[in-house]
């Protein structure tokens with residue numbers, strides 16, 4: 001064998017290495033045995049054996065989101081690939097760069113309903129940014145190199161590569177990556193329209209009631225974009241709010257930060273959005289959870305949208321100015337322009353705007369009363385934050401009320417430290433995602449803030465956690481309900497709690513012990529802090545069963561189909577009849 | 587797309603002809619069609635064939651309907667598809683030619699046979715097949731011309747129709763060569 005000839009499977013692994021892959025999350029099966037053979041005793045790529053292929057993708061998402069690198073997944077054909085579909089859809093919705101390698105039956109058997117055959121490229125087409133079925137071994141290396149470009153360039157997303165077994169076994173000549181910079185569709189910083197940047201900078205300075213609304217695109221763009229965004233906010237002394245996906249891109253401690261906006265956003269963030277005269281959207285996509293009723297969305301404002309994906313612009317909200325580009329590049333140009341103009345004394349004072357905002361702030365929409373000995377879930381998160389804020393802490397979440405409480409009460413001072421499933425809202429995301437985060441940051445404190453129902457969706461990953469000695473802390477806000485569902489049933493369906501009780505729960509402490517993990521339980525507020533201390537101080541993984549108030553609701557809330565200025569702040573507020581149209585919304 | 591009602595500016599839908607250059611690869615067409623079905627856009631006509639066998643490129647001519655905001659969405663969404671290289675909006679660019687080919691089989695006896703041939707001649711249709719009781723005509727031209735022809739044929743007897751869908755190109759001397767060179 002000459003140096004350059006190798007099996008297809010070996011070429012795949014070498015191409016991964018060449019693209020900087022250090023970790024791959026996977027699960028073996030017949031159609032990927034050659035790849036597993038190539039991985040055997042490979043010391044350049046660490047394989048993490050998950051316990052379900054969905055979890056492999058979520059773990060890769062956690063890895064990617066917390067490092068800015070591409071996450072990598074390996075699954076077998078048929079059921080392996082179909083199990084990965086939820087994860088791929090999740091990554092597509094939240095713009096996470098993922099490479100998923102799937103095994104396939106040999107090329108000559110494709111289309112014959114062979115054992116464990118599935119039309120994987122067909123099934124995954126709508127849930128990937130792009131996908132390939134490799135039918136020619138000579139194309140193998142190029143396709144893998146190209147896939148990494150596609151996954152990470154522009155708006156990131158998942159790419160699936162379907163690898164028939166005979167291709168993995170065939171002899172190929174390894175081809176190195178050629179850096180071809182001429183992707184004619186890619187947006188270059190030189191394409192930035194400086195006229196528009198100048199106009200927007202002027203608008204920002206001259207408007208009386210501006211607001212900046214930042215999103216996941218800022219996080220995607222890398223830590224420098226977050227710095228620039230914070231700088232822009234500081235120079236303009238302008239209020240800033242962030243989407244669920246954007247949390248951390250401006251430090252929570254920044255005095256201009258109004259908290260998250262949207263359905264469960266703060267009163268001040270939503271009202272400032274409603275009453276602004278200028279809105280600058282930086283890397284967010286006007287999601288329906290954020291805008292509320294569209295025909296009442298920031299009705300008297302000029303809107304500016306910065307997004308790397310042209311299709312995000314004017315998709316749901318028409319804007320006055322659009323800047324297509326990478327956040328960090330556009331923000332850099334914008335900050336420079338604002339600085340230049342700043343000296344010309346055109347800045348309008350924002351004191352009136354701030355005094356109005358401070359009145360809204362005074363409502364203290366996230367206020368709650370911790371009375372009695374029952375633990376309020378809000379308090380649990382608040383205490384968790386207080387106890388861990390000075391550590392290098394990464395938070396992942398599942399989906400439901402606990403996720404929203406985490407977004408509201410945990411403060412994020414840096415980007416990439418908050419991993420949550422926003423677009424798809426996938427219960428079962430948090431635990432596997434925490435696996436990916438902990439693998440990437442072995443020394444850091446990684447906490448999965450979970451609900452008991454969501455935890456059950458991917459709890460097989462406890463086994464992975466134990467195998468790789470990952471000291472993940474699983475912080476379950478146990479209210480015995482699918483709390484978010486129960487809340488909607490209470491508010492919209494006359495408290496008819498149809499199938500939303502999580503019956504027959506396991507004893508989480510015993511469950512932990514059965515995996516040789518520490519299990520903790522607390523049900524009294526007086527012991528909450530001690531339990532958190534204990535959890536944090538234990539070297540290994542912990543399941544903390546935090547028994548919280550069972551029927552607590554998550555507020556503030558913009559009811560379905562309502563506008564930003566129609567928020568309800570507590571259950572007593574819920575006297576507005578939801579229209580049928582509103583009821584139809586998810 | 588959001589489930590909330592859109593900003594209520596009622597704007598009429600118009601027909602647009604788009605011309606795409608895509609990689610001639612398995613899956614490309616499925617992605618294009620999946621985009622339309624998945625996001626609820628209309629396809630009125632679609633044709634695809636290879637136009638460059640060295641670079642492996644195909645042209646998709648596509649007629650769709652929508653408000654200008656929807657059309658903008660369709661165009662940007664199409665451009666997101668990795669193997670789609672060029673998306674041109676011929677309707678917006680200026681004068682262009684739309685042409686289509688139809689094969690029309692007509693089963694016809696007696697006096698109507700003469701009438702059929704007369705109509706075919708007026709439309710400059712070619713007669714590709716003749717039996718004592720049938721014809722197959724071939725006609726190219728604007729879709730509206732084809733429509734008119736087919737309607738007349740239907741009134742003369744039993745018909746079977748096969749149409750290619752619209753193929754389109756801009757008028758004038760401008761070509762895509764520069765754009766294609768970048769691919």
Ligand SMILES: Cc1cc2nc3c(=O)[nH]c(=O)nc-3n(C[C@H](O)[C@H](O)[C@H](O)COP(=O)(O)OP(=O)(O)OC[C@H]3O[C@@H](n4cnc5c(N)ncnc54)[C@H](O)[C@@H]3O)c2cc1C
Pocket residue numbers: 093094095154155156214215216217218220221242243244245246260261262263264265282283284285286287289290306307308309312325326327328399400403404421422423424425426484
């Ligand atoms: C139970 C539940 C409740 C929720 N409630 C809320 C809520 O109250 N508030 C809220 O905000 N969200 C909420 N969400 C999340 C919501 O569904 C959306 O996922 C979220 O609002 C989208 O965030 P985003 O707009 O920042 O967009 P993302 O999905 O993060 O998209 C990022 C945007 O930036 C662009 N982009 C990507 N990379 C770059 C780059 N480098 N440069 C420039 N642009 C780039 C992309 O094209 C895209 O348009 C909730 C989710 C769940 C599950």
Ligand SMILES: Cc1ncc(C[n+]2csc(CCOP(=O)(O)OP(=O)(O)O)c2C)c(N)n1
Pocket residue numbers: 398399400401402403425426427428450451452453454455477479481482483484485
């Ligand atoms: C896979 C999946 N199935 C169903 C849902 C719908 N859903 C959203 S929140 C929720 C309840 C979550 O309950 P739990 O994990 O206990 O969290 P809590 O809301 O009680 O904090 C459900 C069922 C979902 N988001 N994901």
